[in-house]
Amino acid sequence: MAIILGIETSCDETAAAICIDGKVINNEMATQNIHQWYGGVVPELASRAHQKNIVPVVDYVLKDAGITPRDLDAIAYTRGPGLLGALLIGAGFAKAMASALKVPIIPVNHLKAHVLALFIEHPKPTFPFLCLTVSGGHTQIVKVLNPIDMVILGQTKDDAAGEAFDKAAKLLQLTYPGGPIIDQLAKRGNPHAFTFGETNMPNLDYSFSGIKTSILYFLKKEAKDNPNFIKENLHDLAASIQHTLTGMLMEKLEKAALQEKIRKIAIAGGVSANSGLRNLLHKKASQHGWEPFIPPLPYCTDNAAMVAIAGHFQYEAKHFGKLSDSPMPRMPF
Numbered sequence: 195m196a197i198i199l200g201i202e203t204s205c206d207e208t209a210a211a212i213c214i215d216g217k218v219i220n221n222e223m224a225t226q227n228i229h230q231w232y233g234g235v236v237p238e239l240a241s242r243a244h245q246k247n248i249v250p251v252v253d254y255v256l257k258d259a260g261i262t263p264r265d266l267d268a269i270a271y272t273r274g275p276g277l278l279g280a281l282l283i284g285a286g287f288a289k290a291m292a293s294a295l296k297v298p299i300i301p302v303n304h305l306k307a308h309v310l311a312l313f314i315e316h317p318k319p320t321f322p323f324l325c326l327t328v329s330g331g332h333t334q335i336v337k338v339l340n341p342i343d344m345v346i347l348g349q350t351k352d353d354a355a356g357e358a359f360d361k362a363a364k365l366l367q368l369t370y371p372g373g374p375i376i377d378q379l380a381k382r383g384n385p386h387a388f389t390f391g392e393t394n395m396p397n398l399d400y401s402f403s404g405i406k407t408s409i410l411y412f413l414k415k416e417a418k419d420n421p422n423f424i425k426e427n428l429h430d431l432a433a434s435i436q437h438t439l440t441g442m443l444m445e446k447l448e449k450a451a452l453q454e455k456i457r458k459i460a461i462a463g464g465v466s467a468n469s470g471l472r473n474l475l476h477k478k479a480s481q482h483g484w485e486p487f488i489p490p491l492p493y494c495t496d497n498a499a500m501v502a503i504a505g506h507f508q509y510e511a512k513h514f515g516k517l518s519d520s521p522m523p524r525m526p527f
């Protein structure tokens with residue numbers, strides 16, 4: 195039986211979780227609201243907040259699980275990708291604690307951890323399956339061969355899907371992060387009210403930067419005739435933007451499923467919390483006979499439970515790190 199502490203500090207959540215023998219016991223995080231004031235994550239403020247939060251958050255999960263640091267068998271932490279200053283706090287803390295306790299450290303890839311969030315609760319997919327990982331910094335279709343080996347089949351060439359949601363929200367004068375607000379507003383809007391120019395990339399790749407420009411020009415044109423256009427059409431705009439973005443995401447996922455002849459289809463990452471995308475996956479699943487997998491909401495956006503479960507799989511495979519490993523803001527997959 196292995197007891198693993200997982201630590202996540204890649205962006206603006208300071209999070210820790212305990213996993214015992216592949217079962218996540220708890221998952222605690224300190225959210226940094228300060229970034230809302232700036233309309234995006236300010237790296238320096240994020241790393242200062244991580245420094246302040248990491249000890250109380252780790253202390254809490256240990257006490258909550260009824261264990262002491264001496265009970266830990268390994269410490270898993272997010273090595274990358276992410277903000278360098280933010281990663282440094284988690285990595286430094288994990289290494290110091292592991293070295294004091296004389297236990298192995300496990301460097302985790304944040305994007306693989308998003309995929310492995312599918313193994314925290316039932317139903318869990320069997321291998322191989324396809325996963326569309328959609329976050330604030332990445333968008334990729336991944337063929338998951340086992341908990342360690344994953345192959346990227348397609349990815350965005352510019353903005354990530356979450357970034358597209360956030361940038362569109364900014365154009366609608368909503369606060370950061372705008373993705374969840376668009377989701378809420380879209381529930382009372384008409385998804386077919388407006389259409390925006392989509393960029394279609396070859397193969398299984400994505401491009402989301404054009405859609406932002408298309409929304410910008412559309413809003414500018416409408417504002418000329420009616421300065422209150424956004425306010426008066428907010429729900430329809432949100433629903434139409436969400437419909438366009440989720441449609442673009444799904445189109446390539448369908449193509450990948452056909453190409454790979456795989457019917458176990460998952461989504462993961464912050465944007466997998468989007469109700470439009472979740473519903474669309476269920477709809478496509480019944481249409482194509484897919485078995486759909488979606489992490490429970492708390493495990494879609496950044497969390498430490500996914501780092502702890504990734505740590506569990508890497509512990510079993512004996513994929514340990516070294517104290518000399520430095521954080522990797524652009525960690526290769």
Ligand code: KG4
Pocket residue numbers: 205328329330331332355356357359360371372373374375377463464465467468469494495496
């Ligand atoms: O995975 P995540 O928490 O952090 C990164 O690794 O980037 O993803 C954050 C992204 C943000 O862009 C946020 O707006 C988006 O996920 N997001 C959503 C929803 N919840 C979070 N986008 C659309 N609808 C949501 N409900």
Ligand code: ZN
Pocket residue numbers: 304308329330463464495496
């Ligand atoms: Zn993430």
